[in-house]
Amino acid sequence: MIRIVLADDEALLRSALASLLPLKADIEVVGEAADGAAAIDVVMEHEPDVLVIDLEMPGMDGLDAVEVIRRRRPEQVILMLTRHARPGVLRRALKLGVSGFVSKAAHPALIAEVIETLHAGRRWIDPEISALAVLDDSPLTDRELDVLRETLEGSSVAEIAARLHLAEGTVRNYLSNAMHKTQTRNRREAARYARAREWL
Numbered sequence: 171m172i173r174i175v176l177a178d179d180e181a182l183l184r185s186a187l188a189s190l191l192p193l194k195a196d197i198e199v200v201g202e203a204a205d206g207a208a209a210i211d212v213v214m215e216h217e218p219d220v221l222v223i224d225l226e227m228p229g230m231d232g233l234d235a236v237e238v239i240r241r242r243r244p245e246q247v248i249l250m251l252t253r254h255a256r257p258g259v260l261r262r263a264l265k266l267g268v269s270g271f272v273s274k275a276a277h278p279a280l281i282a283e284v285i286e287t288l289h290a291g292r293r294w295i296d297p298e299i300s301a302l303a304v305l306d307d308s309p310l311t312d313r314e315l316d317v318l319r320e321t322l323e324g325s326s327v328a329e330i331a332a333r334l335h336l337a338e339g340t341v342r343n344y345l346s347n348a349m350h351k352t353q354t355r356n357r358r359e360a361a362r363y364a365r366a367r368e369w370l
Contacts, residue, residue: 172289175201175216177209177235178224178251187222187278194282206230210238213246220285224274225252225259233262240267247288249281252299256368257308258315260299265312270294308369314348317341319370321361 178184188199201216203209207230225232249270269288273296284294320330331338345357354360364370
């Protein structure tokens, strides 16, 4: 029996998966969460074999929750559900240790099959999502994208440096490089430019 936690803010979809997944495979839903913060608590409480988590949720989103969970529980197997994955999001998710990516529109039988695949120690990425990553034309490095992502959140250079464990001068260099590559006048413009092109 594969023990899973479901984290999704869409109650209808969450309850449908909770009902259908056990019918498709040897899966037991041991906990549910409606947002990222609750997902962290439920995972810590139940220690599931697989966490199935939505990418976009109110408050703390799926990726931020995954970052905390992987710090506290590095062995946690994670399947991320998404309606549309931007290349930058896919890269960040893989870097955080997400094992699988599947569309929220996928049939429950496929989601159950992917859960089994991940539980067996393998990875699985939806072919369409994988194609997006291959087509990514971003000139920005992962670190430059990291500092722009923090800029979008409204963080100051000092806050970005503390969060990413970098020197403030290094953060300024990354921001300067990003502005040069995007031909923008300031870091907020560069961040908006990157988001508009779905690099973040």
